[in-house]
Structure formats: C-alpha cells, structure tokens
Amino acid sequence: MKRLLTLLTFVALFAISCKKADYQKFTHNPELYRTTVKKLNDIVLENNFPPVIASRNYAYANIAAYEVIAAGDPKHYRSLAGQIKHLPAVPRPVKDAEIDFPFASMLSFCQVGNAVTFPEGSMEIYVEELKQKVKDAGMPSSVFEASVTYADSVAKHILKWSKGDNYAQTRSASKYTVTRKDGRWIPTPPMYAQALEPHWGEIRPMVLDSSSQIPAPEPPAYNMTDKKGTFYKAVIEVKNMVDSLNEDQRHMADFWDDNAFKLNVIGHASFATKKFSPGGHWMNIAGAGAQIKKADFGTTVAAYTQTSIALYDAFINCWYVKYRANSVRPETVITKLIDPDWRPYIQTPPFPEYISGHAVISAAAAEVLTHNFGDNVAYTDSSESEFGIAPRKFTSFRQAANEAALSRVYGGIHYRNACVIGSQTGRVIGQMVNEKLQLKIK
Template sequence: MLILFASCKKADYQKVTHDPELYRVTVKKLNDVVLENNFPPVIASRNYAYANIAAYEVIAAGDPKHFRSLAGQIKHLTATPKPNKDKEIDFQFASLLSFCFVGNAVTFPEGSLTTYVDELKQKAKDAGMPSDVFENSVAYSDAVAKHIMAWSKKDNYAQTRSASKYTVNRTDGRWIPTPPMYAQALEPHWGEIRPMVLDSASQIPAPEPPPYNMTDKNGKFYKAVIEVEKMVDSLTTDQRHMADFWDDNPFKLNVIGHASFATKKFSPGGHWMNIAGIGTKIAKSDFGSTVAAYTETSIALFDAFINCWYVKYKANSVRPETVITKMINPDWRPYIQTPPFPEYISGHAVISAAAAEVLTHDFGNEVAYTDSSESEFGIAPRKFPSFRAAAEEAALSRVYGGIHYKNACIVGTMTGRKIGVLVNQKLQLKIKK
C-alpha cells in the first residue's frame, strides 16, 4: 500500500508538471515580457530562441531515446551537462525552469519572470513533488541554463551594441526615417549576429530589387509604387482586417494633435510563437514534442531575421510612404505605421514563411486552425487552412498595410521557405523509431 500511495503521489505532481499546456503558458509569459518592454522583433527572436533551446536541452537529456541534443547541430553549441543518474529529476519541470532562467537573463529588466518562477515552484510543491526531486530538478535546470547562457554570449550580440550607427543616405531610392517617429534605423548590424543553422547571413541570397525610377511610368518600380498607393486607398473590410491582424507592431506611436502615446502588440516572432502553440495543441503533442516544436520554430525565426536584416541593409531600399508623399501625394499615409528600417525584403514575409515550413514539417500541410492571438488587442480571429496559407497572407498583408511593395513580399516568402527547408533538413530533434 505504501508503494501504491507513493506511486499515486508521483502521478499527481507529474499531472501538473508534465502538462504541455503549462509550457505553452510559460512561453506566453515570456511573450508578455517582450511585449511590455518594447523589444524590437529581431531582439525578441533572440529571446525566444535561447529560452526554448535551454528548455529543449533539458528534455533531450532526460529522454535521449526520443530526442536528440542540439549540440553539434547548431552553431558552436557544445554538449550540455549530463544529469546525475543517481538523482531523480523531473525533466519537464526542470525544462520550464531552464526556459525561465534564460528568459530572465536575456530580457530586461532582468528578473522579469521571477514572480512567475516562484509560482511554478510553488505549483510543483503543492502538487506533492518530493523535496529531493525538487532540488535535483532546480539544480539541473540551472546547470543547463548557465551552459546555454555562456554559449549565447558568443553570438556577437554584445559587440553590435556598440557598433557604428546607421548613416542616412538621402539619395533617391535609399531608405530614410519615416513619420511619425522618424526613428533611427533599427539594428543595422543584426546581419552580423551568429546564426544557428545558416552558414552565414548571406547563405540564402535575394535578387536585387527593381531599381528606383519614378520617371519611367512603364517601369517595374513606378508600377509597384502606384500599386501600393491605389491598394491602400481602396482597401476592403477584409483587407483592413488582414493588415491589422498581421501588423504585429511592438511599438506604434499614435499622434493626436500635440499629444502622443504608444500602443503595443506582439512582434511578428511572438505571433508565430503563439501559432506554434496552436499547432501543438491541435496535434495533442506531449510535453517533449511541444518543447521541440517551439524550439525548431524559434530557431527558424532567429536565422530568418538575421538573413533578412542582412538583405535589408545591403539593399537599403526606400519605403512606399517616402516615395508616394514626395512624388505623388504629400497627404498620403499607409494604413499601418511604417517601421524604422529599409523596405526590401519584407521581414514578416521571410520569418512567416520560415516558421510555416517548420510547423508544416512537424504537423502537416493540412492543419486548419483559427488564430485568436490578436484577440487581446481587440482584433478578431482569422481562420487558415494551413500554416503556409497563413504565411502567404502575412506577406500580402504588408502590401495592404502600405509598407511594402509586392515584390519584397514575394521574394521574402521564397527566401523564408528556403530557410525553413534548410532548418528541417539540418535539424533532427525527434529521433525516428
């Protein structure tokens, strides 16, 4: 009876700590911290990637028959500390703590997840986790998290904090700051960050965009500009909804008269973190598979942003708003706010297509779902027949929003797909039976 009682108590706390919904909630907690503290999309992708990798490495160590460590699969990651076989560890609980440890370290203010970590620990204790299992799990999670943090510090992020600022070139066709913030160029050196799967930021090149030419009315560039202007001026209700749904602006400056205030949404990467969670829920993935799906998606997002930013600052292309207000209609405004970085290629197109390829690889090409990620911002849900269809809509939404030419979105989608395919080819998280 004592053995039966002990077994029941173990099952009780594992029902809590092994619930994949708890991991989805934990990722959302980090997403909220990223939103509240105005992290730009590229930096947000770094936060998600390292936190998820830390959680995954714990899972892989605890279940090596089903999951393969990322050490040796992604750039410069060495083998993580191995667990002591003589000590009982709840690896699911440890993975949650490892995620939060790294999430706390890579966000600011540092320690933003501390209260939530305390809640997780209390939840485990209240569910009956034995003190030795609790202590062993905390110790192992810390060991893995510290290993991931040491690796993360060599990705050139710190060096880019003090890199030279972007110099605005006001030659026609070059990007310049746009209203209402007229903000400096965002992260012009992000292409120098160490990728995880790509050999380099330039591994998957993009063709040159059409050259700037507003004198040839039959030229590709002129037609692209007019297309954006007319599209924004005649948006349907559904097109407006599409643009709002995929806006994902982490910091929109609203100006009313002499007053100004900011509104926040999830970044594009944060939106796709939510979609990854939806995929795991539909598939009824267990805890380990849920962590793996988030991790693969976050790696694809991270590398996609690095590639995209390399292309953006190499092309340095002007935004539609700048051209239209200067050459066609000074009173014209895009439907959504123009972000502070060059136009070509579309970041949302690249990262969405990359994430969609990974999720399609994990869950299939015919996973219909409803995305209610934006409901908390007062934006109605949208339905999609597949992850790829969602990515294609995300790309097109940037044209409806008036911040991209269609070519940047088409090329961005193609580039993102190639990155996603490469991630699928190079990474093997789940060990096939």
C-alpha cells in the same frame, strides 16, 4: 502481524505513487509549457523588444528547455549540440538523480528568459509561482532539488554559449548613416526613428553558415520617371491598394501588423500602443499547432524550439539583405512625388523596405510547423484578440504565411516584390532548418 505490515507498506507505496502521479499530471502537461512561453512573450511585449531581439530571446530560452528534454529522453530526442555546429555538448544529468525533466525544462527556459530580457529577472515571480505549484502538487523535495539543480546547469551552459553570438558587440556598433539619395531608405513619420538594428546581419546564426548564405536578387531599380517601369508600377500598386481596401483586407493588415511599438499622434498629444512582434505572433501559432495536434510535452517543446531557431536565422538573413539593399519605403516616395497627404494603412517601421521581414520569418516558421505537425492543419488564430482584433481562420500554416506576406502590401509598407522574394527566402530557410536539425528520433 506480517500480513498487517505488508498491507501498511502497500498503502504507503500506493499513497506515494498517487502523490507522484498528481505532480506529474501538473508538470507533464504541455499546456503548462505553452503558458510559460506565453509569459515570456508577454514580458517581451511589455518591455518593447524589437522583433529581431525578441527572436533571440525566444531561441535561447527554448533551446535551454529542449536540451533538458533531450537529456531526459535520449531515445526520442537528439541534442542540438553538434547539430548547431557551435553549440558545445550540454551537461548530462547526474547518474540516478531524480529529475522531473519537464519541470526542469521550464525552469531552464525561465532562467535563460530572465537573463536575456530586461529588466533582468522579469520572470522571477512566475518561477516562484511555478515552484510553489509543483510543491503543492506533491513533488518530493529530492525530485524538486535535483530538477532545480539540473535546470540551473543547462541554463548556465546555454547562456555562456549565447555570449559568443556577437550581440554584445553590436550594442556599441556605429549607428546607421542616413543619406538623402533617391531610392535610399530614410526615417518615416510619425516617429522618424533611427534605423533599427542595422548590424543585426552580423549576429551569429544557428543553422545558416552566415547571414549572406541565402542571397536575394537586387530589388527593382528606383525610377519614378518611367511610368511603364517596374518600380513606378510597384509604387502605384501600393497606393491604389491602400486607397481602396475592403473590410477583409483591412482586417488582414491589422491582424498581421504586429507592431511592437506604434506611436499614435492625435493633435499635439502622442501615446504608444504595443502588440506582439512578428516572431511572438508565430510563437503563439506554434502553441496553437501543438494544442490542435494534442502534442505531448516533449513534442511541444521541440516544435517551439525548431520554430524559434527558424525565426532567429530568418531575421538575421533578412536584416543582412535589408541594409545591403537599403530600399526606400512606399510612404517616402508617395508623399514626396505623388500625394503629400497620403499615409499607409499601418505604420511604417524604422528600417529599409527590401525584403519583407514578415514574409521571410512567416514562411520560415510555416515550413517548420508543417514539418512538425503536417500540412493542411486548419486552425483559428486568436492571438490578436487581446488587442481587440478579431481572430482569423486558416487552412494551413503555409496559407497563414502567405497571408502575412500579402498583408504588408495591403498595409502600404511594402512593394509586392519584397513580399514575394521574402516568402521564397523564408521557405528556403525553413527547409534548411528542417533538414539540418533532427530533433526527434524516429
């Protein structure tokens, strides 16, 4: 009888362990985190978030997820509290609580993503599907409830912290005043949209001490009378490039266009098309890097988080420089003084030219991804396939960043200097993020 009870106990424990292994195979799969980030990326796209605001969405959601992972594995991951000097200590898990930390990290990501996107609650259907799947995979109710509770506490903490970043105050800040002085930015066709987020340089950064910490040199002075001058030559270079693009250059410009809202005008009809923002594109690249390197769940979350912080700070710095320099776009100069019928290959976005945002954020992201996954990581980027744009192959993250910067010249929306300086600035920001934020404990 005693032997029979022992055997029955063993069978029961074996069944429980198998059940546990089943649900952990699901919740601990890094592919599930990549899917979760992509879900937020899709919502950002669908709701037409500008690139700077999108970067805020990614940063806070990923930080919430990462803090859960760090709490669950403090031997391998270090909390960002204190490393980001204004982030207060995150709530610790209740002692002996049965928490599935990867599952809790995704719930925390979604809860923050729900709150910082609009319409608020956009991720609720995905969350309910996720919860049902873990139940179907056999997660015990005690683990489920403890995970939900901890995820909620971390998400609330991160959301409370986020409210101090000056975002709400910039919603009611004064609008940009357009001046017609030569060399100054003015709205461009076909939307003639008002200046996008002129106060984004006032947002609180995470690693930078201030938006102005990394200054950029003044752009070349506007001068279209001196045909041997730096500015005139820059304008002519853009015009000549766009007028003679080859197939690969057009593909490059299309691939890195990343226009979150393009207005298409055909005769008297107009319609909008949407793509991932530049930051969203680099979130996809972060996922590709993690997948290629076969990163585990925690490493994947850490890479996304560090990349999203670099993007966030890079946009803040870049926008500070843009509205300080307030430089005119090539389209404005060329159509006014050279060829009134000329148009750039891609649509000019509604904010000043110098420095190139795509150059800054791409270089920053590339430095962080190189730090996380190594240099010379070859990959194929198929992020744009869903928009009908063929994939491109890259030998490294840095090569991709360099191409992203150059694509803006081919697209006809930036002078080369803005892309060169933008890349230099972005690299500095990425290196600062790598130095100041030590996520993994070696």
